[in-house]
Amino acid sequence: MAVLSEEQEMLRNMAREWVANESPVAKFRAVRAGGEPRAYDPAAYATMAQMGWTGVIIPEAFGGYDFGWLSAGMIVEELGKTVTASPLVATTLAAAAIVLGGSDEQKARWLPQLASGAVIGTLAIDEGPHHNPRTLATTVAGGALTGTKAFVHEAHDATLFVVAAADGLYLVEGAEGTVDVATRHLADMRSHAQVTFSGAAAQKLEHGGDDLLDKVLDRARILTACEMLGMAQQVFDTTLGYLKQRVQFNQVLSSFQALQHRMADLFGDLAMMRSAVEGGLQALDSGVMVPQAAALAKAEANRVLHTISREGVQLHGGIGMTDEYDIGFYLKRARVLEASWGTTSFLKDRFATLSGY
Amino acid sequence: MATRPMTDKDAANEAFRQEVRQFLADHFPPELKGKGNPMAGVESDLRETEAQKRWRAAMGSKGWGTPTWPAAYGGGGLSRGQAAILNEELARAGAYNPIGGMGVMMFGPTLLEYGNEQQKQEHIPPICRGEIRWCQGYSEPNAGSDLANLQTTAEDKGDHYLVNGQKTWTSGGQWADKCFCLVRTDRSDKHKGISFLLIDMKAPGVEVRPIRMISGLSPFCETFFTDVKVPKENLVGREGEGWTIGKRLLQHERTNLSGGGSMARMMGPRLSDLAKKYRETDADGALADKVLRDRIADFEIRWGAFLLTARRATEESKAQGGVSEISSVLKKLGTKLGQERAELTIEIMGLQGLGWEGEGFSDAELSGVRAWLFGKATTIYGGSTEIQSNIIAKRVLGMLDHQ
Numbered sequence A: 001m002a003v004l005s006e007e008q009e010m011l012r013n014m015a016r017e018w019v020a021n022e023s024p025v026a027k028f029r030a031v032r033a034g035g036e037p038r039a040y041d042p043a044a045y046a047t048m049a050q051m052g053w054t055g056v057i058i059p060e061a062f063g064g065y066d067f068g069w070l071s072a073g074m075i076v077e078e079l080g081k082t083v084t085a086s087p088l089v090a091t092t093l094a095a096a097a098i099v100l101g102g103s104d105e106q107k108a109r110w111l112p113q114l115a116s117g118a119v120i121g122t123l124a125i126d127e128g129p130h131h132n133p134r135t136l137a138t139t140v141a142g143g144a145l146t147g148t149k150a151f152v153h154e155a156h157d158a159t160l161f162v163v164a165a166a167d168g169l170y171l172v173e174g175a176e177g178t179v180d181v182a183t184r185h186l187a188d189m190r191s192h193a194q195v196t197f198s199g200a201a202a203q204k205l206e207h208g209g210d211d212l213l214d215k216v217l218d219r220a221r222i223l224t225a226c227e228m229l230g231m232a233q234q235v236f237d238t239t240l241g242y243l244k245q246r247v248q249f250n251q252v253l254s255s256f257q258a259l260q261h262r263m264a265d266l267f268g269d270l271a272m273m274r275s276a277v278e279g280g281l282q283a284l285d286s287g288v289m290v291p292q293a294a295a296l297a298k299a300e301a302n303r304v305l306h307t308i309s310r311e312g313v314q315l316h317g318g319i320g321m322t323d324e325y326d327i328g329f330y331l332k333r334a335r336v337l338e339a340s341w342g343t344t345s346f347l348k349d350r351f352a353t354l355s356g357y
Numbered sequence B: 001m002a003t004r005p006m007t008d009k010d011a012a013n014e015a016f017r018q019e020v021r022q023f024l025a026d027h028f029p030p031e032l033k034g035k036g037n038p039m040a041g042v043e044s045d046l047r048e049t050e051a052q053k054r055w056r057a058a059m060g061s062k063g064w065g066t067p068t069w070p071a072a073y074g075g076g077g078l079s080r081g082q083a084a085i086l087n088e089e090l091a092r093a094g095a096y097n098p099i100g101g102m103g104v105m106m107f108g109p110t111l112l113e114y115g116n117e118q119q120k121q122e123h124i125p126p127i128c129r130g131e132i133r134w135c136q137g138y139s140e141p142n143a144g145s146d147l148a149n150l151q152t153t154a155e156d157k158g159d160h161y162l163v164n165g166q167k168t169w170t171s172g173g174q175w176a177d178k179c180f181c182l183v184r185t186d187r188s189d190k191h192k193g194i195s196f197l198l199i200d201m202k203a204p205g206v207e208v209r210p211i212r213m214i215s216g217l218s219p220f221c222e223t224f225f226t227d228v229k230v231p232k233e234n235l236v237g238r239e240g241e242g243w244t245i246g247k248r249l250l251q252h253e254r255t256n257l258s259g260g261g262s263m264a265r266m267m268g269p270r271l272s273d274l275a276k277k278y279r280e281t282d283a284d285g286a287l288a289d290k291v292l293r294d295r296i297a298d299f300e301i302r303w304g305a306f307l308l309t310a311r312r313a314t315e316e317s318k319a320q321g322g323v324s325e326i327s328s329v330l331k332k333l334g335t336k337l338g339q340e341r342a343e344l345t346i347e348i349m350g351l352q353g354l355g356w357e358g359e360g361f362s363d364a365e366l367s368g369v370r371a372w373l374f375g376k377a378t379t380i381y382g383g384s385t386e387i388q389s390n391i392i393a394k395r396v397l398g399m400l401d402h403q
């Protein structure tokens, strides 16, 4: 765990307590049972907004708290521990795009509402099942945006879309007729949709430079890696707890060296993942080497969560295969997040390119 | 970050930085720029040039080779902040820290914690000046991973101990002045029968026989003790406290082995730079072999995560104080990655990277082979990888012993 300021520590403890007491995995089960396509509990999201979590990276001048990315990341990590469903990550990323690329008017129009939780925002970037921000068919003509975005996170309740077109990022408001949201049920049972824009009114994000899209994606990679870190930590802790109490051959499983060494390996991996993810957040806060840090953070998150989620199921034996036991939720969500904003091969390629080979 | 007014502390730091710069200008021999510390390893005799000797003496007399050790015992007495400034300035000048070896890495910190006043006065200052080289007498033919099985005995003879037995794998034993040793003072208890004793390698009855390694070098020895008389004041801690003290020393050893000390010395240029030198590149300068490129990226990402982990551990231990059991995690990760790196290095260079000696190979190629081979030891010594896994599982994760 990174060394925190007092303020950050308070925020982290608050998130930890709320998640443990108010948002256990049972809440996600209830959301899933409800079957709503939005796949989260609006009351829970309203509470998050009241606690200020929706405004963590938004400047004070626009209704936020400006606590920085390390703070935002710690909250998201805690939420990942109980697979808490919410549009917090999506909204934070939409806000980040506006903070980086918006005009003063755009900031004044949207940031206070994103900070208060009144507006839910999300990124609409990729157009197929693979993260591929280099080839985009979406176009804008005369302020009207047309294109189809695949597997958009948290689109169902979003009223603000940050959409990538071939020539830059645009803000599009959800509107009947021009913005169509078609549900795509993925294994993680969260909100995903294909979003079709048919001549939707669009405003360009003019600031933030030619690489605005990359900057936004770097933030998406790092914040997503935070959710993955919480998940990996939880699967590890749950598995360790299980090995310590399950008895076979008249002894607890945790006394078998073969299993001890596998847990020791995973513990080392988890340490590397945590360092990589926290390193990403610190890079964002200091502004140093962000692209490399983002590729490194998510590549490590992909590698380690992938391994831990597989080992977690294996080390539980049969009970790990049951829907009644929580561990399967982490396995399914893990693969969705691994594929979002860059698979491991995409990120390795990007890392090599950024490093000049 | 907004500019803030300069505080007293900033001013003091700035003054210290100037002092260091002046010292470097006065004492660092320019011909040593970019060179490594000949004392860092234990793999060879200390063959110093006159300039290297002068530089060691200059740093030693300041205590800056051991910057945070207490000035009362010859250390630099610097704060961590000042030590960081010193390091920055050394790096800026291309100067190495000429003080090192096992005395600095493991024995000194342990003696500062467990030694009595007289022992500290006697042994710490020569370490700070780089005048005395220490070796580690832990392992024996039948006590490797199961170190507590050691049988070398120290018999109480009233005013001295009489030591008999054999140590093995004693790194640098043939060049060391002194040895910190684990010996048995009581046969009735495996762990509580162990004591921590300091033995003069020049004492009558001490014999060393170098052992040749797969790298072709003979950096370690068998060490035989036959009726060696050791003064009683050379016992560190109490009789029977050796296991506790000895394990503490191993934590320091691991911290050094994981990333800082020996691994870093084996690090050559960046793998990607090496690959661009030895392999074909595309028109855009990227490596043409995409499979190799992917494997290098895969390695560099994990290596980056490891370096961040080492940094995080340092920050956390600063916040919490002292070396921690995370040293096992770092040792396990760092040594594995270091070996992976060495294997990739060889592979990148092809057969050119396997030259043993003679013509047709650059110095870097020849030393790379030896480093690759020597590097295999890193997952064996200092507690093997398997032993680190045991430690992590049992001490850190609280998994039970086999019943």
Ligand SMILES: Cc1cc2nc3c(=O)[nH]c(=O)nc-3n(C[C@H](O)[C@H](O)[C@H](O)COP(=O)(O)OP(=O)(O)OC[C@H]3O[C@@H](n4cnc5c(N)ncnc54)[C@H](O)[C@@H]3O)c2cc1C
Binding pocket: B135, B136, B137, B138, B139, B140, B143, B144, B145, B146, B168, B169, B170, B171, B172, B220, B377, B380, B381, B382, B383, B384, B385, B386, B387, B390
């Ligand atoms: C280059 C080098 C320098 C060294 N320098 C020194 C020195 O200066 N001073 C010194 O005292 N010693 C030194 N050593 C010795 C080193 O500490 C030992 O080699 C080490 O402790 C392992 O002991 P061993 O060689 O007897 O192997 P063994 O203990 O016999 O181990 C053999 C294999 O079994 C595994 N194993 C053993 N026990 C277990 C277990 N409980 N569970 C799972 N696997 C296990 C080991 O990991 C290893 O893979 C050095 C070694 C090397 C290679």
